[in-house]
Amino acid sequence: MLNILQPSGLICLKLYDFRKAKVLRKKYLMLLAVLFSLQAAQAAYFSQFSMREPDHDPCYESSGRPVRCIPEFINAAFGKPVIASDTCGMNGPSRFCTVKEGADGIMRERCELCDGSVPEQSHPASLLTDLNSAGNMTCWVSEPSLIPHNVSLTLSLGKKFELTYISMYFCSRLPDSMALYKSTDHGKTWIPFQYYSSDCEGMFGKAPDVIITKHNEQEAVCTNAHNIAPGGNRIAFPFLENRPSALLFETSPVLQDWVTATDIRIVFTRLSADQANLYGASNDVNDMRNNGTEENIKQRYFYAVGELAVGGRCKCNGHASRCIFDKMGRFTCDCKHNTAGTECETCKPFHFDRPWGRATSHNANGCVGT
Numbered sequence: 001m002l003n004i005l006q007p008s009g010l011i012c013l014k015l016y017d018f019r020k021a022k023v024l025r026k027k028y029l030m031l032l033a034v035l036f037s038l039q040a041a042q043a044a045y046f047s048q049f050s051m052r053e054p055d056h057d058p059c060y061e062s063s064g065r066p067v068r069c070i071p072e073f074i075n076a077a078f079g080k081p082v083i084a085s086d087t088c089g090m091n092g093p094s095r096f097c098t099v100k101e102g103a104d105g106i107m108r109e110r111c112e113l114c115d116g117s118v119p120e121q122s123h124p125a126s127l128l129t130d131l132n133s134a135g136n137m138t139c140w141v142s143e144p145s146l147i148p149h150n151v152s153l154t155l156s157l158g159k160k161f162e163l164t165y166i167s168m169y170f171c172s173r174l175p176d177s178m179a180l181y182k183s184t185d186h187g188k189t190w191i192p193f194q195y196y197s198s199d200c201e202g203m204f205g206k207a208p209d210v211i212i213t214k215h216n217e218q219e220a221v222c223t224n225a226h227n228i229a230p231g232g233n234r235i236a237f238p239f240l241e242n243r244p245s246a247l248l249f250e251t252s253p254v255l256q257d258w259v260t261a262t263d264i265r266i267v268f269t270r271l272s273a274d275q276a277n278l279y280g281a282s283n284d285v286n287d288m289r290n291n292g293t294e295e296n297i298k299q300r301y302f303y304a305v306g307e308l309a310v311g312g313r314c315k316c317n318g319h320a321s322r323c324i325f326d327k328m329g330r331f332t333c334d335c336k337h338n339t340a341g342t343e344c345e346t347c348k349p350f351h352f353d354r355p356w357g358r359a360t361s362h363n364a365n366g367c368v369g370t
Helices: 007-047 200-204 246-251 253-258 294-298
Strands: 082-084 094-101 107-114 151-170 177-183 191-196 221-223 234-238 260-270 304-314 323-325 331-333
Touching (some): 191 200, 200 221, 253 260
């Protein structure tokens, strides 16, 4: 036993306290993300369909002077379509099994039937962005497989958003390895923004936990998800955490581009680094002596996610306080300051007397006409 009164003991104790505080800070951030996404989801979803002008236009002062304005912070994923590359029960009924610890401390296996043709037994990807509550968590489940690699979920946001975080709640154990990608051109090209793995080098060719500096602020970092959420079921990725220019976001085009996305893709690349640790299953899938048939083992290998939340704001470059559906059914910014475009990224016709600019807290940079 270590004597904490010794100098070496004090050092170890301080290191332990620092690491414990870091883990608690991560968990607190994840909890805040969950609470907000549940509170904001309903209001955000229905506000998209409102064409009523606000009582006071926040893009202008009472004197009529233009000021920077931004849409409300919402769960941008709520009600949006998600495409899964693989879902259980789509090619006939299948079974999936989970192992959970009971109140008596005994681990028990529970198996369920997944059938895409029966609503009560189906687990489609649409359940990821519906309205969940703590007592009524619905889950997407992938088709059980002995090698459940490269299963993907793709979320379309409809237009450009500036994102603050992505949060996922898993209905089963956390996957060992996965990659998060974003697109800024509606899925034509993809850019990685985060990797998770116990073997970053082997899975993604990335050194673990690279320090971000001002010279690599758009670099995707790889870290071990099980260190971030030990024993937990939720992973939250804050886009600006540990980015040196985060406090100067308003004047950082690099970070403004970093947080911008039209689509999100999550690729699960490995369920477990060592299958022997997965519910007691054998690491050798051909060794059935202690674990039953191959079919029984396969039922334990799947991904299950109950909630996908994406916190952010509709991207309007400081020239709109809301996004609406226009007469053509397109989701777009309700542009002010004589700006135009889906993201208010240009000036209205005949308002080019000075170059377009993104609004800041000091200058609305409104377009000017003759």
